[in-house]
Ligand SMILES: Cc1cc2nc3c(=O)[nH]c(=O)nc-3n(C[C@H](O)[C@H](O)[C@H](O)COP(=O)(O)O)c2cc1C
C-alpha cells in the first residue's frame with residue numbers, strides 16, 4: 001500500500017489514478033506545461049511537459065503514475081526536446097514579445113525561459129491571422145494562439161457555451177469563434193467567462209488595460225514560473241480585475 | 243452561377259437526416275452525402291445540420307475544413323484529383339495533369355472560371371499497381387495514359403455525365419499474383435460462423451489465441467488479447483470496427499480483400515462480435531473507396547437474407563449483429579484507431595488520449611475492438627481451420643502469412659501473399675524487380691531499405707509491415723520520394739500536437755530547400771534534429787513515424803542530399819532577393835540594380 005514513485009531520484013507519494021503532473025504538483029515539484037490546467041481535463045497537445053520514463057518520453061499531464069515508476073524530468077535530452085517544442089511554437093505563430101501587452105505575464109514566454117530558450121531558432125512561418133477587436137471588452141490576436149484549447153475547454157466545460165473551436169488541420173489548424181459572422185463581438189462570449197482568463201499567451205486580452213505595469217516589473221520578470229506557477233494563481237494582478 | 247436552391251438543399255438535408263439518423267455521430271456521413279450531391283457543402287446545409295444535430299455551426303465548419311474531400315466553396319461540376327503518391331509520380335502523373343490542364347485551358351490547381359471543372363492533387367488513392375490514377379467526383383479512374391487523358395478532356399469539354407464515360411475507365415483490377423494461406427480456397431460458405439455456433443465463442447477465442455494471430459494494420463498487437471480485453475469489459479454495449487481506411491501510401495490489399503473476399507471479412511467481424519458480445523459493428527471505409535459501397539451493401543444484404551447477419555444469426559436466439567459502412571473523407575490520420583473513432587462519431591479525426599485504449603473506451607466511450615480488414619479475414623479462417631493450421635506457417639513471433647501490396651519499379655505489381663519470414667529479395671524476384679536501388683517497406687511511415695538489407699525478413703521481429711512494398715530502381719532519384727513523403731505528412735498531420743504540426747512543416751520546407759539546391763550541411767543537421775524530436779515527442783504514430791524516411795535516407799543514401807548542397811555550412815532560408823520582389827512589383831522595376839546579387843547569401847553564409 002505504499003504508492004510511491006520517484007521523480008528525479010526523489011521519492012514521492014501518489015494517489016491511484018493520478019497523472020505524473022498532478023502527483024508532482026501535489027508535491028510542489030514544477031514540471032513545465034502549457035496546455036495543462038488542473039481545472040480542465042488533461043489534453044496532451046503542447047508536449048512541453050515531456051518527461052522520461054525508462055527509454056520512453058511521455059507527457060506528464062496525460063500519463064498515469066504507476067507504483068515504483070521512475071520519472072526523469074531534468075535530463076538534458078528532455079530539456080532539449082522541450083526547448084525544441086517551444087522553438088516550434090515560436091516559429092509557428094507571431095510572437096513579438098517586446099510589442100506584446102502580455103510580455104512578462106505570459107506563460108509561453110516564461111516556460112521558454114525556464115527551458116533555456118533564449119532566441120528564436122527555426123525559420124518563422126509568419127502566418128497572416130487578423131486580430132479580432134469586435135468585442136467591447138476583449139481582443140483576440142490569433143497570431144499568438146498556440147492551439148492549447150484551454151479557451152475551448154473552459155467555454156465548453158465550465159461556461160457551458162462552446163464559443164471556441166479548432167478548425168482545419170495540420171499547420172493550417174486555427175482557432176475559430178462560434179458566431180454568425182465568426183467574430184467574437186457577435187458571439188455569446190462575456191468578460192466574466194472562464195474562457196476569458198485561461199489563455200497562457202497573449203492571444204486573448206482584456207481591452208482598455210494597456211501596459212499598467214511596465215515591462216520588466218511583471219510577474220515572470222520578477223520570479224521564474226517554476227517558483228510562482230501559472231497565471232491561474234495570479235489572475236488579479238495579471239488581468240487587473242475583481 | 244446561381245448554385246443550388248436553398249429549398250433544394252434543405253430538402254436534401256431533411257431526407258438525409260431521415261435516412262441516416264439525427265444523432266451527432268452521423269454529422270460526417272450527412273456532410274459527405276451533401277458534398278456528393280451538390281459538389282460542396284452550401285451554407286444552408288451547415289445551418290440545417292447544426293440546428294438538427296445539436297452541434298454548433300462552427301463544429302460543422304471545422305469538420306468540413308478538416309477533411310480534404312469536403313468543401314465550403316463550390317467545386318467544378320467535374321472535380322478531378324490526381325493521386326499523388328510517389329508511385330503515381332514515377333508513372334508520370336504530373337505530366338498527365340499538366341496535359342489535361344492545358345487541354346482544358348486552365349491551371350493545374352484551380353477551378354475553371356466557368357465552374358465546369360476543378361483540377362488538383364490528392365494523397366495516394368490506393369491504385370498504385372494500376373496507376374497513374376485519379377478521382378473524378380470521388381470515382382476512381384485507373385491506368386491513365388496520354389490518350390485516356392485526351393479523351394477525358396473531351397468528355398469534360400462536352401459535359402458528358404460520368405455514367406456515360408467508358409466503363410473500363412472505372413475498372414479496378416485485383417491483380418492477385420501470389421496466394422497463400424488466406425487467399426487460396428477462399429470458401430465463403432459461412433463454415434467458420436457455423437463452427438463458432440457449434441463450439442461456442444470461448445472455443446473460437448481459444449483458436450485465435452492458439453493461432454498467435456497479430457494485427458495486420460501495422461502495430462501487430464495480439465488479436466486474441468484485444469478481443470479478450472473487450473470480452474471481459476463490464477456489462478453494456480460494445481462495438482466491432484473494421485479499419486478499412488487503408489491510407490498508408492502504397493497499400494491497396496484491403497481494397498482487394500473488400501472486393502473479392504468481403505464475405506470472409508464480414509464473417510471475421512461477426513465472429514468477433516460473438517466473442518466480445520457486440521451487437522453493432524462498423525466498416526470505416528476510406529472515401530477513395532466509396533465506389534465499393536454498393537458492392538459492400540449488397541453483400542451485407544445477402545448475408546442478412548442468408549441468416550448470417552442481423553437478428554438471431556444462424557437461428558441462434560440472442561446472436562444479433564448489424565454492420566454499417568461509414569465513409570471517410572480524405573484524412574490519413576483517420577486510420578489511427580482513436581482518430582478513426584472520433585471520425586465515426588462525426589467529428590474531426592483528431593487522435594484521442596491513450597490510455598484509455600479503444601478496447602476500454604472507444605466508440606461512444608464503450609469498449610471497442612478495432613482491427614484491420616486482413617486481421618478479420620485471418621480470424622475467420624483461423625476459426626474455420628484452427629489455430630495450428632495458421633501457426634504452421636511463419637516464424638516464432640509472426641504466425642501465418644502477410645499480404646503485401648507491391649508497386650513501383652517492377653514488372654508485375656499487385657498483391658502477393660507470403661509466409662512471414664520471407665526475405666525481401668524473394669519478393670523482388672517474384673515481382674520482376676531489376677536493378678533495385680531501394681525498397682520502401684510499410685509505406686511512407688515505414689523503413690527505407692538499401693540493397694545490403696534485402697536479405698532482411700518480412701516479420702514482426704525484423705521488418706514489421708502493414709503491407710506496402712514500393713520498389714525503386716537505379717534510375718530513380720530517391721530525393722523525389724523524400725519530397726513526396728515529406729509533403730504527404732505535412733498535409734496529413736491532424737494538427738493536434740506541436741512537434742508533428744510544426745515539425746512536419748519544417749521538415750517539408752527543409753527538404754524543398756535541399757531539392758532547390760539551396761541547402762547546406764547545417765540544414766541536414768536540422769533535418770536530423772527535427773526528425774529526432776518528432777520521433778520522440780509526438781502524440782501519436784503519425785508524428786513519430788513521419789521522419790523515418792528522412793532519417794533512413796540520411797543514413798543510407800546520404801548522396802541524394804550531399805550532391806545538392808549549395809555551401810558547406812550555412813545558407814539562410816531567408817531569400818533576400820525574393821523578399822524584395824514585392825517592392826520591385828510596387829516600384830515597377832526589374833533591372834539589375836533592383837536585385838541582390840546571387841552570390842551574396844552564399845559568401846555571407848560561408849563566412850558564418
Ligand atoms: C497514422 C496512422 C494510420 C493508420 N492507418 C491504418 C489503416 O489505414 N488501417 C489499419 O488497419 N490500421 C491503421 N493504423 C493502425 C491502427 O491504429 C490500429 O493499430 C489497427 O487498426 C489495429 O488493427 P490490427 O490490430 O488488426 O492491426 C494506423 C495507425 C497510424 C498511427
Ligand code: SF4
Pocket residue numbers: 144145146147148149150151152175198199200201203204
Ligand atoms: S486563444 Fe489562448 S487559450 Fe485559446 S487555444 Fe489559443 S492559446 Fe489556447
Ligand code: SF4
Pocket residue numbers: 575593734735736737738739740742743780781782783784785786
Ligand atoms: S502526431 Fe500529433 S499532430 Fe500528428 S497526427 Fe498525431 S496527434 Fe496529430
Ligand code: FES
Pocket residue numbers: 032033034035036043044045046047048049050059060061062
Ligand atoms: S502540458 Fe502536457 S502536453 Fe501540454
